[in-house]
Amino acid sequence: MLHAAKRLTCCAGLAVALSACATTGDGSGHAEAVAPVVDPPAQPGAPLLLLAMPPSADFQDVRRAFIAETKKNFNISTFMVSGATTPGDLAAAITRSSPTCLVLMNNATVALYREYQTAHRDEKMPPAVVVMTSFLEELRGSLKNATGIAYEVPGVTAFVDLRSVIRAPVRRVGVVYRPRFRAFIERQKKLASREQIDLVAAEVGKEVDAPGLRAALHTLLAGDKVDVLWMLNDNELIKNAQFLDDTWRAELATAKVPLVVGVPNLVDPRTPLGSFAVVPDHEALGLQTANLIFDLDSSDWHADEHDVELPLSVKTIADLKQLRDSFGLKEDALRHIDRALE
Amino acid sequence: LGGASTLFEPSRLYIRWCARKLETRRACDDAFKQLARSAEKCPTRTVASFPRTRRLTPLGLGVLLLASAWLGTAHAQDGRPTLYVFLQLDVKPNVLEQTLQKQLPGIAVTVFGRFRDFQDVVATRRPDAILAIPPLLDLDHTKPTLQGAKGGRDWEAYVLVSAGGTQPSSLSGKTVGVVDLLGHDGTQAFAASVLKTSDLKVKRVAKIEDLLPLLEFSAADAILIPGAVVKRLTERTRLPLAVHELPGARVGLPAVAVLRPAARDTVVRSLQGLDAETKSILGIDNWSSR
Secondary structure (H helix, E strand, O other), rough: HHHHHHHHHHHHHHHHHHHHHHHHHHHHHOOOOOOOOOOOOOOOOOOEEHHHHHHHHHHHHHHHHHHHOOOOOOOOEEEEOOOOOHHHHHHHHHHHHHEEEEEEEEEHHHHHHHHHHHHHOOOOOEEEEOOOOOOOHHHHHHHHOEEEOOOOOOOOHHHHEEEEEEOOOOEEEEEOOOHHHHHHHHHHHHHHHOOEEEEEEEEOOOOOOHHHHHHHHHHHHOOOOOEEOOOEEEEEHHHHHHHHHHHHHHHHOOOOOOEEEOOOOHHOEEEEEEOOEEEEEEHHHHHHHHHHHHHHHHHOOOHOOOOOEOOEEEEEEEEEEEEEEEOOOOOHHHHHHHHHHO | OOOOOOOHHHHHHHHHHHHHOOOOOOHHHHHHHHHHHHOOOOOOOOOOOOOOOOOOOHHHHHHHHHHHHHHOOOOOOOOOOOOEOOOOOOHHHHHHHHHHHHEEEEEEEEEEEHHHHHHHHHHHHHOOOEEEEEOOOOOOOOOEEEEEEEEEEEEEEEEEEOOOOOOOOOOOOOOOEEOOOOOOHHHHHHHHEEEEEEEOOOOOOOOOHHHHHHHHHOOOOOEEEHHHHHHHHHHHHOEEEEEEEEEEEEEEEEEEEOOHHHHHHHHHHHHHOHHHHHHHHHHHEEEEOO
């Protein structure tokens, strides 16, 4: 009896402790758990990697997987970046730790590092690996001795995943884009063509209004007869709920084609819009980042000679009802979807 | 391209989603306005809460370790033996876990999707049994109690697949994609052993479906996969593929190691009772006792 009571007490204590582990936040209002940052014990003589990153959960997921892969070979020092961090703070962290390589996560961190490079333009820069930033291919030109992994999921990955779960054809995919996405779209066209998928792109202006977007979508659907629509992760194409109703939903109501999106929240069977979401797999991104570090290590850390990589791993979310009723599900489709919503 | 202010910020949609839950469109649009001001502070961020299976925060893991030392090994709370599974199959880990759990009600089944997650947890919480391929059991110095077989063979052939219709004439200096079966060093050694050369660059991926992008993006010259996976690969892709058989590239089929002798009978009996469909998912059609 006493023993059982002890175990109960222990379990209750465990629950309290574990819940305490999950309460650290970044102030962003998200309810996801953010782990306190503890770097692995230092190993004498091992080269040091300096991770500069924001504290929120997705970055922690990448960090956790990255550390699991690299901790035997490298020392790790984590520098948390917040809105209050200055280029001087980052410079001090770099000076203090003298890293063999930097790992920089998100646009704000890269902006700080760019300022650091500008302020130390005559000095030799340590190699830097950049992850979880927008448009890394374009951004890289503004950094010295840097490479990394693009964050945008290539369209071809999403299209091939969708093609492997639905019976309807996925041969022509329509996409609306703004001028700043032009180079990105050109790269996507080439990648999609390798999988015999035509990416039919409709350019709209820098600023997008509902009639303009709707006209572009209508042309893709009625004129170009695309099989699938792909919604880019671009604020101007999404704006707000009313805008979505007036554009995407209005056009998709009359043309039954699947909509591929890049965020899971747009896939909701109760208010159907996105049919299939494809998002980065952050733990796998940690592994890919670690592999990139090992590659650089074996090539004398010439980061500038290493091409920016594309993300290899994704997670998929599907509106199962929409896919089944309108496009037909393949027999083993459920085996290949990470999250099926009904 | 400096700021992220004009890029899509998924957290805005998270707010919209929350607002819709409350059926207040107005609150939703207010949230959009507020977030527009803070957008450039935020990275592109996914707000999905995927089932975060078998992952703990470092502190949580530490607390759990202390507790498990006190509470004993990783028995299920209801006293059922525990089975930890790590197999790279062409099926999502959550689907495999549901399928196995349904077939094995007398066992608490946990399926791991990544080698590191599996390795970390097995090292700290000893399960009653492990279902994995023999090279992984060897790594843990455990011997199979049950060995899977298909068509009378307890191994499967691995093949090398490349895009473009032709195989590289020599593997020397080439990049080969492999699923992370055994960690950085172990997977490198595995690939070198199967391909009979160490003069190659191994690109590890987390999941078997991540190998196709290596070929699509020309990030690898070839990928190393079990022969049984070729069919699914050719169904998924329109890339012209060249499949090259590798003499002697044989890897053991899934096997079960029982770590706690008291659980042996339950584990063996339960796994031998798997139906044909589940065995087929595991890539076997029979078990043999060892």
